Amino acid sequence: MQITGKTAIVLMLADPVDHIRGTVLINDQFAALGLDAVIAPIHVHPGDLAQCLDAVRLMHNVRGLGITIPHKIAAVPLMDELSHSARRLGAVNFIRRNPDSTLTGTNTDGIGFVTGLAVNGVELDRKRALVVGAGGVGRAIALALVDKGLQELVLANRDAAKAEALARDIAELAPACRVRVVEAHGPDALDGVDLLVNATSLGMRQGDPLPLSLDRLGRETVVAEVIVNPTMTPLLEAATARGCKVVGGAEMLKPQPRLVAEFFGLIQ
Amino acid sequence: MKLDLDGPQSPRKGNTMQITGETDLFFIVGSPVRHFRAPIMFNDYFASKGHNFSCAGLHVLPDDQAATFELVRKTDNIKGLCITIPHKINAVPLVDRLTDVGKRIGSVNFVRRETDGSLTGHNIDGQGFMRGLANNGFDPKGADVVQVGVGGVGRAIAFSLAASGIGRLTLINRDPLKAQRLATEIHDATGVTVVALDAGENPDLSRATLLVNATSVGMVGNIALPLDIAGLTAATTVADVVLKPDETELLAAARALGCRCVPGTAMLKPQIELCEEFLYGGAQQAGG
Numbered sequence: 001m002q003i004t005g006k007t008a009i010v011l012m013l014a015d016p017v018d019h020i021r022g023t024v025l026i027n028d029q030f031a032a033l034g035l036d037a038v039i040a041p042i043h044v045h046p047g048d049l050a051q052c053l054d055a056v057r058l059m060h061n062v063r064g065l066g067i068t069i070p071h072k073i074a075a076v077p078l079m080d081e082l083s084h085s086a087r088r089l090g091a092v093n094f095i096r097r098n099p100d101s102t103l104t105g106t107n108t109d110g111i112g113f114v115t116g117l118a119v120n121g122v123e124l125d126r127k128r129a130l131v132v133g134a135g136g137v138g139r140a141i142a143l144a145l146v147d148k149g150l151q152e153l154v155l156a157n158r159d160a161a162k163a164e165a166l167a168r169d170i171a172e173l174a175p176a177c178r179v180r181v182v183e184a185h186g187p188d189a190l191d192g193v194d195l196l197v198n199a200t201s202l203g204m205r206q207g208d209p210l211p212l213s214l215d216r217l218g219r220e221t222v223v224a225e226v227i228v229n230p231t232m233t234p235l236l237e238a239a240t241a242r243g244c245k246v247v248g249g250a251e252m253l254k255p256q257p258r259l260v261a262e263f264f265g266l267i268q
Numbered sequence: 269m270k271l272d273l274d275g276p277q278s279p280r281k282g283n284t285m286q287i288t289g290e291t292d293l294f295f296i297v298g299s300p301v302r303h304f305r306a307p308i309m310f311n312d313y314f315a316s317k318g319h320n321f322s323c324a325g326l327h328v329l330p331d332d333q334a335a336t337f338e339l340v341r342k343t344d345n346i347k348g349l350c351i352t353i354p355h356k357i358n359a360v361p362l363v364d365r366l367t368d369v370g371k372r373i374g375s376v377n378f379v380r381r382e383t384d385g386s387l388t389g390h391n392i393d394g395q396g397f398m399r400g401l402a403n404n405g406f407d408p409k410g411a412d413v414v415q416v417g418v419g420g421v422g423r424a425i426a427f428s429l430a431a432s433g434i435g436r437l438t439l440i441n442r443d444p445l446k447a448q449r450l451a452t453e454i455h456d457a458t459g460v461t462v463v464a465l466d467a468g469e470n471p472d473l474s475r476a477t478l479l480v481n482a483t484s485v486g487m488v489g490n491i492a493l494p495l496d497i498a499g500l501t502a503a504t505t506v507a508d509v510v511l512k513p514d515e516t517e518l519l520a521a522a523r524a525l526g527c528r529c530v531p532g533t534a535m536l537k538p539q540i541e542l543c544e545e546f547l548y549g550g551a552q553q554a555g556g
Contacts, residue, residue, distance in 0.1 A: 001285055002308050002311075003307040003308065003311060003322070003323065003324045003325075004304055004305055004307055004308060004325070005296075005298075005300070005301035005302045005303055005304025005305070005307070005325040005327075006302050007307075007324060007325070009324050009325075009326070014289065016289075017289040017345055018289045018290055019289055020288055020289030021288050021289070023287050023288060023289075024286050024287065024288060027286075027287060038287065038322075038324060039287070040287045040291065040293055040322055040324070041287070041288065041289045041291070041345065042293065042343050042345060042346065043289075043343055043344050043345045044342070044343060045342070048342045051338065051339065051342070052339055052342070052343075054335065055335045055336060055338065055339040058328055058329070058332035058335055058336065059326055059327060059328055059336070060299075060301075060327035060328070060329070061301055061302075061325060061326065061327040062326075
């Protein structure tokens with residue numbers, strides 16, 4: 001990586017910032033794509049987000065921003081324009097600075113996830129998926145899965161009301177897809193499911209319980225995970241032991257630099 | 269002098285820079301920025317000193333500089349800024365304090381963000397020049413210096429020369445009043461004998477040990493001699509602040525006479541070294 005005055009600058013807004021390592025992966029992939037672009041984290045406190053975004057409007061060689069914890073929802077009302085995905089998720093994870101200094105927010109979490117599945121040869125058209133977890137990431141994934149022509153989406157969440165609310169949204173957005181809510185630890189949650197997705201943080205810390213009961217997990221079910229670290233969560237280990245195909249959390253991140261570069265207009 | 273933002277690049281060090289949340293960020297604020305090559309030199313040099321540091325250009329228009337400085341105050345993983353054309357003088361009222369040099373020169377080319385978020389403005393043009401001379405084996409002790417040009421860079425160089433033990437300084441400027449004012453100022457501050465020449469008056473180059481061109485005369489688009497060099501001998505060291513071309517008309521003529529020549533690029537590496545000392549070297553160097 002060689003930074004010059006021509007390099008497209010991308011800033012990753014975060015608080016805290018010390019633990020951020022994702023920029024290394026993104027920079028490596030920008031380089032692998034042959035792009036003259038660099039991403040660097042900057043530490044922005046929640047109270048300074050609006051001022052920071054206004055300053056970025058004035059920085060003519062800044063091509064865009066990455067947005068991470070705790071700014072993803074707070075940034076939404078500060079955008080001049082939102083992509084379809086950002087609008088329906090109510091959260092942004094990347095912002096494009098347009099040549100006229102306006103800001104366009106998008107959310108690539110969902111498309112990143114389904115692209116990661118496609119890269120791993122997982123078919124979604126006419127399939128049945130169970131998504132455990134209806135928080136921000138679960139919502140992004142559920143909507144992106146439905147976009148890919150899912151026949152049935154099953155939702156489970158510790159707080160069932162949140163899953164019900166997401167189910168209603170999906171029923172409205174995609175009437176062709178059947179949606180229902182189940183109890184994650186119920187015996188029949190996995191029946192007939194082609195794809196199981198863990199969109200909770202369970203499995204990140206040692207000693208976490210499994211996000212659902214795996215008693216009736218069959219080998220024909222693909223098991224995907226959003227947790228990046230550890231690479232093999234207890235869920236993925238159990239699924240592998242049963243002979244299931246597994247897709248790790250990193251697969252959701254890998255497609256994102258290219259998707260973001262396309263969004264920024266760095267790749268036509 | 270200004271950094272050679274579009275100058276030759278240093279040897280490639282490979283893809284060693286890893287930018288994480290622990291990296292100190294540093295921006296070169298200018299307008300335009302597309303021609304900048306300096307981030308490569310900064311990144312290579314700071315990496316060689318073991319810093320987790322990343323430098324990039326930042327294209328900000330003059331009216332928007334204050335908003336950029338405000339953001340830097342609030343962003344604790346930004347270590348500092350290099351300020352270049354056209355922002356150097358405008359930066360003076362935007363920082364929270366100036367080093368003695370910054371105050372004297374009235375322009376800022378480096379800014380350090382302190383841990384409390386306040387900004388310290390500094391100017392290392394003069395120090396960079398002096399270090400470039402030293403690297404080329406020139407000792408300023410007792411020197412008889414003739415300097416052409418008393419603009420921003422000329423002012424910085426003249427003050428640094430006067431503070432380094434020279435014997436006499438002769439200033440020449442298109443507007444002689446400006447040279448006269450600077451001569452008085454430097455004499456009052458340092459006690460060094462400073463002479464400002466009147467329009468049409470020629471310096472005695474035969475006794476000069478150092479001739480400095482601190483004007484832009486000689487650069488691409490303005491190829492000429494900044495002064496009449498009648499009387500110049502091989503005993504004089506000739507330094508030029510012009511970066512492009514590396515060998516100006518003045519330096520070519522001086523070299524032909526057998527003079528030791530110090531090109532503008534000799535000040536580049538020292539500026540980055542001095543920036544590293546300013547950012548990481550502790551307060552004692554900051555006063556400069």
